[in-house]
Amino acid sequence: MDHTNHIRLSTIELTPAVLEGAIIYGADDEKVGKVDHIHGGNVGGMAVIDVGGFLGIGAKPVAVPLNELEFMRDEDGDVHALTSWTKDELKAMPEHHD
Structure with missing residues (x-):
């Protein structure tokens, strides 16, 4: 997928309502995951993928x-x-527990 013409979101748009369910594409443009939910605010927050x-x-x-x-x-x-991460790199990260 060519992302060059896609509109980047502003910081104020980085809310759970907007981000949850978003597909994540890795370094090789492979689908690597999906945003399940968000922790914290739009600055310094975490995405659980x-x-x-x-x-x-x-x-x-x-x-x-x-x-x-x-x-x-x-x-x-x-x-x-x-993201610059590959699916394998994300899989190697520690599992997140709420």
């Missing part, structure tokens, strides 16, 4: 800083994010 699994079953939740994800909207208005 479900990595792996199938249809939400068997996914591993990992927490990453919001500022490590580049959130944007595509041509249809759908929110997604880019």
Whole structure:
């Protein structure tokens, strides 16, 4: 997917209502996970990403800083994010427990 023309979200848009459910694309533009929920505010907050699994079953939740994800909207208005991590790197992170 070409993300160059996608509109980057502003800091005030980084809210749970906007970000939850967003697909995360990794370094090789592979789908690596989906935002399950957000901890904290839009500055210094954490995104809990479900990595792996199938249809939400068997996914591993990992927490990453919001500022490590580049959130944007595509041509249809759908929110997604880019990260420099691969799926394997995210899977290797400690499991997040609420």
